[in-house]
Amino acid sequence: MDPALAVETAFKAKHRNIEEALLRGDSDVAKLYDDATIFITGGSGFLGKQLIEKLIRSCNVRKVYVLLRLKKGKPAQVRLHEILSDPVYDPLKKLYPNFTDKIIPIDGDVRELKMCLSEDDWKTITEEVNVIFHMAATVNFQEDVRTATITNVRGTREMMLLARACRQLKSMVHVSTAYSHATRHRINKAVREDFYEAPIAPEDMITLAENNEIDYLNDILKSRGSDWPNTYTFTKAVAEETVRTMAADLPVCVVRPAIVIAAYREPSPGWVDSNQVLGASGLVLGSILGVIHVIRGDTNNRMDFIPVDVVTNVLVAAGWDTARTHGQSGRQTKIYNVTSNRNHLTMGHLVLIIDTKAREFISPKTVWYGFMNLAKHKFVYIILNWLQHYIPASIVDSALYITGKKLRLLKIYKKINNLGSVLSYFTLNEWLFEDGNTLGLYNSLSTTDKVLFNCDMSLVDNTELIVMWILGLRRYIVKDDLNNTEYGRKKQLLFRIAHYIFMTLYLYLIYKLMCFVFSVIGFF
Numbered sequence: 001m002d003p004a005l006a007v008e009t010a011f012k013a014k015h016r017n018i019e020e021a022l023l024r025g026d027s028d029v030a031k032l033y034d035d036a037t038i039f040i041t042g043g044s045g046f047l048g049k050q051l052i053e054k055l056i057r058s059c060n061v062r063k064v065y066v067l068l069r070l071k072k073g074k075p076a077q078v079r080l081h082e083i084l085s086d087p088v089y090d091p092l093k094k095l096y097p098n099f100t101d102k103i104i105p106i107d108g109d110v111r112e113l114k115m116c117l118s119e120d121d122w123k124t125i126t127e128e129v130n131v132i133f134h135m136a137a138t139v140n141f142q143e144d145v146r147t148a149t150i151t152n153v154r155g156t157r158e159m160m161l162l163a164r165a166c167r168q169l170k171s172m173v174h175v176s177t178a179y180s181h182a183t184r185h186r187i188n189k190a191v192r193e194d195f196y197e198a199p200i201a202p203e204d205m206i207t208l209a210e211n212n213e214i215d216y217l218n219d220i221l222k223s224r225g226s227d228w229p230n231t232y233t234f235t236k237a238v239a240e241e242t243v244r245t246m247a248a249d250l251p252v253c254v255v256r257p258a259i260v261i262a263a264y265r266e267p268s269p270g271w272v273d274s275n276q277v278l279g280a281s282g283l284v285l286g287s288i289l290g291v292i293h294v295i296r297g298d299t300n301n302r303m304d305f306i307p308v309d310v311v312t313n314v315l316v317a318a319g320w321d322t323a324r325t326h327g328q329s330g331r332q333t334k335i336y337n338v339t340s341n342r343n344h345l346t347m348g349h350l351v352l353i354i355d356t357k358a359r360e361f362i363s364p365k366t367v368w369y370g371f372m373n374l375a376k377h378k379f380v381y382i383i384l385n386w387l388q389h390y391i392p393a394s395i396v397d398s399a400l401y402i403t404g405k406k407l408r409l410l411k412i413y414k415k416i417n418n419l420g421s422v423l424s425y426f427t428l429n430e431w432l433f434e435d436g437n438t439l440g441l442y443n444s445l446s447t448t449d450k451v452l453f454n455c456d457m458s459l460v461d462n463t464e465l466i467v468m469w470i471l472g473l474r475r476y477i478v479k480d481d482l483n484n485t486e487y488g489r490k491k492q493l494l495f496r497i498a499h500y501i502f503m504t505l506y507l508y509l510i511y512k513l514m515c516f517v518f519s520v521i522g523f524f
Contacts, residue, residue, distance in 0.1 A: 042135030270472020
């Protein structure tokens with residue numbers, strides 16, 4: 001058996017206790033969802049797909065309504081069919097071949113008033129739904145402020161209005177982000193599981209977005225949102241204020257996950273979808289394939305990587321806890337930070353794992369020797385970026401141009417540089433995310449539910465997590481089926497030799513070129 005496949009198989013066997021816990025049928029959390037009707041927004045996203053799978057596999061739900069907007073001319077029914085073809089559902093298809101009968105698409109759009117629901121769909125949802133998971137959002141860090149506000153803030157307001165109209169609502173879970181209040185002035189400080197003062201009143205922001213040009217909105221963002229790094233975190237902070245002010249007596253909670261990465265255990269270790277390459281997974285993938293060699297980052301910076309299945313467990317368990325405690329005297333809307341506060345992984349440790357342990361399971365589809373340099377200072381990053389990315393890319397593209405082929409490498413590196421710049425706020429800074437509510441949630445679970453819905457990050461082995469992440473990138477993104485790992489190792493050895501020979505000649509040529517330039521300057 002291929003070494004990578006053997007590791008994946010052994011890891012799956014190690015966690016069969018989840019299947020055993022399911023068979024016992026004594027889960028307190030699952031009882032909330034027994035014969036329940038669920039309404040989900042954001043079901044087409046990475047977290048949404050995993051949540052749908054977990055609910056159907058672990059809980060005997062009656063129906064799952066999934067809000068889906070028209071996209072690329074495809075209606076909700078067609079989009080749902082495409083979503084359910086994702087490999088995340090492969091294990092579920094073997095357990096429950098007819099599980100799709102429980103999933104019902106609803107045409108709608110959180111960016112529209114009343115989420116663009118028809119009268120019949122509004123009536124159905126408000127009469128039947130017991131639990132709501134609101135995850136829909138634009139997660140584009142460079143989204144314009146109007147679109148981000150309409151989607152993340154007004155969309156949350158419309159969801160809260162729908163929740164208030166639901167006659168049988170037992171619980172609502174609003175998904176935010178751990179970075180909603182990880183502002184510049186809180187760097188190296190605590191971020192509590194609490195509501196903070198919003199930068200602007202939600203209704204004021206919505207009104208501004210609905211009635212003003214983008215230039216004016218950008219001025220507002222500069223004056224009110226300068227403490228936030230991007231429109232995503234800014235509008236998520238305002239969206240939390242929407243929940244706080246509209247919650248009143250609703251059974252609602254807020255879950256704040258940090259950087260969500262590949263699955264640790266469920267339903268398949270390492271599962272990741274293609275959209276993740278636009279974030280942290282893309283940087284790791286580029287590194288192991290030998291494409292990306294330098295990013296902005298601090299070796300000692302603590303990163304809050306959270307596997308998607310742990311986040312899902314918190315969502316399901318938080319929904320249960322909210323329903324269980326609703327109505328208790330003095331109960332307030334709870335916030336759950338889902339971070340690695342008690343199990344940190346530094347940037348330096350991540351690079352070390354990739355360079356040592358993960359290298360044993362390298363893909364045969366690598367294009368060069370895989371390594372990663374971290375540059376804390378911008379000046380150092382610019383130099384390394386030119387030496388290791390832009391100049392080699394220009395040489396390759398010149399060769400492609402001469403042979404009449406399409407130029408693309410320099411364009412790719414410009415996109416990589418943009419991605420790295422967007423993420424540098426998080427790779428260069430850190431916060432102390434308090435997670436007492438999340439730990440308390442885990443401690444309140446029964447023995448069975450601690451297995452089924454583990455939400456304690458201290459139980460996650462970071463080395464295993466990174467290895468599974470890399471195997472998942474191979475299986476689901478590179479699609480090499482975890483085969484030919486031995487060939488990949490031999491290929492890396494040859495690439496390593498070639499890399500050092502090339503870099504020696506390359507740096508020597510640059511040195512001679514610089515000497516020539518300075519001599520010319522000196523002559524004149």
